[in-house]
Amino acid sequence: MSMNERNAKILTTMLALPALLPPAACLSYILFKGIPVLDWAMLIGSSQAIAFGSISTLWPQITGSILLMLGACALAAPVALGGALFYALAANIRQRQTLLGMMHLLVGIPPIVYGLCGLIVLVHVLHWGISLLTGMVILAVIILPMLLMNSVNAFDRIPGGKTEAARALGLSNGQLIRRVWLPVAWPALMTGLLLGMARALSETAPILFTATVFSGVVWPDSLFSPVTSLQTHIFYLAQEGANAEAVDIAWASAVILVILVTALSFGASALRKIRMDG
């Protein structure tokens, strides 16, 4: 490596550092503060003592977060897939532009606005109350544009030759989707889904006043019951700065949340490496 190349490498590394260091420092601090207070009892222990600041387990919060995430993805993924198939197979240029334009617009809306809409429409007008279902629907609406655009890109990246070859063999639209598009595009579709799950797991504001309560819930009785979640739990506990035990639990909750999101991101990253042409 010549001197110039080495200097260029050092320079570009230094340019990248501001982007890498703050998140790395933040993550390290979360792990530093959270890991010492984490123990198995906290993860899977009894949930009897759920008084403020003396929570013995985070299990209800973990399951609440996962239920919200899975529900949101279950609602949003079929709609996103259907929208992407409409875009790829049936939409004309104007419909495509409208659909993508709307998705770009929806991506830009702050999640708290969705939360507000959910509070007014779902909680008050439809009387769903602060519930698991309300949270799932709101999170589904938030991740839908991301999932749809990812699905559109996944189908766009399928080599045109494969589609044409399948059509030339007389495959109908249904067969084309089932036998060519989905098998070829599934890594990209799953990548998007995992990133959508990570996004749903990270959102706090929209579920703060539509789906979650601080305590009193271990397992929701029905879709219309409120839940507790890791995200909102951190929010509530962090407000209790004077209570050291509460802050410790907030750090532990943060570590669990980071682990869940990181696992999803690693899963997405692994799928991205699978070549689309198999």
Place this chain on the structure above:
Amino acid sequence: MNTKKNKITTVPAELPQQVAANDAGDTSLHVSKLSLALDGKNILRDISFSLPAQGMNILIGPSGAGKSTLLRCLNLLHSDWHGELRIMGHDARCWPEGEDELRRSIGLIAQKPALFPCSIQQNIVFGLSRKECSYMPQIRIEKVLKQAALWDEVKNRLHDHAATLSVGQQQRLCIARALMLSPKMLLLDEPTASLDPRSKQFIETSLLELAQNMPVLCVTHDIEQAKRLGGQVIFMCDGHLIESGDSKLFFKYPNRIESREFLRWSVCDCS
């Protein structure tokens, strides 16, 4: 280039250069006044020709002439054309079993082999329904692979992933896959482009054998290959069918100035 230039001589126009466009007798494909515009641009203009029930047909012309688009129209991959297309005497737009079934009857092989992410054998039977696959004997797979001149190379590795084949083998696999559907004709879009001479020879031999039983329409830019394959030549330029006829006559006595220019320089300037 000069040698080629000297060989080309003009013959009187009364020689049978134009293939009859309205003979419905022993034809498997009859195209009449076929036109296509894409994004406001005329790609094909009043194309008329017929293909006999069997034999080799070569479609040549400069890049952008509309050759590949024409193949896609014949297979109904482009369906917004105007004009008439009759296949085996039936109007292609009113094919009794529908467009998908019509496409199964017309094997279309693209320039770049497009295989599906599965084994060689699964690729061969890809166009078949599950029911058809269940009673499809192995001997049929062997037959189409032999027709595509690929059997000897893959007979011991039918369950290997199709991506393990060379590009030439992949192209022959695409031919075998199309043959598996017992097509009534074969359309090929530069099937040997960017292949080595050996693979090219395999494919040419296979096409000539297939052409004894069905019409084969092959797009090529390779004039030498067109001469080797023989049969009928259809020459297109700028969306028009300029000239068509027996290949020996066409290459020796091109009738139109565009054809002569193309053969001379392999470049056509229609403006």
